[in-house]
Structure formats: C-alpha cells, structure tokens
Amino acid sequence: MFITVLHGEHKADIFNVRCKVRLLLDCIKSRCGYEEEGEIELADETGQIKNLILNQHRCAAELLGERETYVLLSVARGENSSKIEFTPRLQDDSVVNQKFLAKLGSWQDPKAPSPRVKSRKTHHKKSTLDIPAVDGLRNHSPHGSRTRTPMTSPRQSRRL
Structure with missing residues (x-):
C-alpha cells in the first residue's frame, strides 16, 4: 500500500502508508529534503488538506487512499498558533493552479469553532x-x- 508525493520541480516519490502518520511525515521530510523547514502536510490534487498533523498517532493508511497522489505542503503557524498557512512545495502549474490555491486558502482548523460546522450538527435517525x-x-x-x-x-x- 503506497502513495505518491509530488514536490519540487516535477518530482515524485513513493511512500508506504502502513505506518504511523508521524513516521510517514518524518520519512517524507527526509527523502524530499525538507528536514530543517518545520512542519509539513499533504493535500490531494484538488487542494483538500489531509490533516495529518492533527492525527500523528493514527495509522496513515486510515487517512490516505491507496495509490493516491498528494502534494507536499509546508506549514507556517501565525503568532497565536490558530492561523495556519500552507505553501505548496510543488512547482507544477498543472497541479498547483488557482483552483488548488483557492481550496488551500479556504481551509479552516478543525479545532477552531466554526458557525458552519455548528449548524450542521444534526442527529440523524437510522431509517428502516x-x-x-x-x-x-x-x-x-x-x-x-x-x-x-x-x-x-x-x-x-x-x-x-
């Protein structure tokens, strides 16, 4: 079970996801050459962030799809740590386009309260x-x- 991580100038590396997320992120940082740059994250090719940083003790195979392709992102935290900024580490205009960047920009921290999330909390009864x-x-x-x-x-x- 593996994934492909896109990074740099049209570079791609394959990683095994049958491990803890923390181990996978460390391996990605090492192999892709981003060891000293702080935290990293992954997003799918549409710009949907996978929230690996928040789930470091889970198995990566639970969060990432088998044989899927992901874009490497660097993570920059704001002064109060609630503002997080993602920067794609891939230099490929066919993947990192305006639509991709717009979805990255609309990301919200799942820990932070959001009125949209609160309004969606409804209890569904199982229909028979x-x-x-x-x-x-x-x-x-x-x-x-x-x-x-x-x-x-x-x-x-x-x-x-």
Missing part, C-alpha cells in the same frame, strides 16, 4: 424500510422486516 408481511412468511430477523423465511417445509416449497 418497512415491508408489509406476505401470507405464509414469518419474520425472524432482529432488523425488522428485512429478512423473511418461509413457514413452509422444503417439500411444500417445491410444489409452489
């Missing part, structure tokens, strides 16, 4: 499909009427 029982069928399922078993014996069912 209620199918009326048909004569000769009995429901044995704990999930309602999803599964029904015939009340007839195997010999009787052959006659039908």
Whole structure:
C-alpha cells in the first residue's frame, strides 16, 4: 500500500502508508529534503488538506487512499498558533493552479469553532424500510422486516 508525493520541480516519490502518520511525515521530510523547514502536510490534487498533523498517532493508511497522489505542503503557524498557512512545495502549474490555491486558502482548523460546522450538527435517525408481511412468511430477523423465511417445509416449497 503506497502513495505518491509530488514536490519540487516535477518530482515524485513513493511512500508506504502502513505506518504511523508521524513516521510517514518524518520519512517524507527526509527523502524530499525538507528536514530543517518545520512542519509539513499533504493535500490531494484538488487542494483538500489531509490533516495529518492533527492525527500523528493514527495509522496513515486510515487517512490516505491507496495509490493516491498528494502534494507536499509546508506549514507556517501565525503568532497565536490558530492561523495556519500552507505553501505548496510543488512547482507544477498543472497541479498547483488557482483552483488548488483557492481550496488551500479556504481551509479552516478543525479545532477552531466554526458557525458552519455548528449548524450542521444534526442527529440523524437510522431509517428502516418497512415491508408489509406476505401470507405464509414469518419474520425472524432482529432488523425488522428485512429478512423473511418461509413457514413452509422444503417439500411444500417445491410444489409452489
């Protein structure tokens, strides 16, 4: 299970994601030559940030898709640490275009409260499909009427 990380001037490296996120980020920094530059992050090719920095103790395979391509980003924190700025470390206009940069600019810290996030918090009830029982069928399922078993014996069912 691997990913491709785009960086530099049209450079790409492959990394194994069956490891902790912290180990993956350290390996990316080392192999791509960004060891002394601080924190790094990844974004997909549309500019969607993967929030690896916030999930460093999780397995990278849980957060990143197998055989996907990601763009390397450097992370700069503001004075109060709530303002985070991402800079693409890839010099390729076909990937890092205006649409990509606009999506990077619209990123919000998931830890910071957002009115849009608060308004979306709704409790969804699990909907069930209620199918009326048909004569000769009995429901044995704990999930309602999803599964029904015939009340007839195997010999009787052959006659039908």
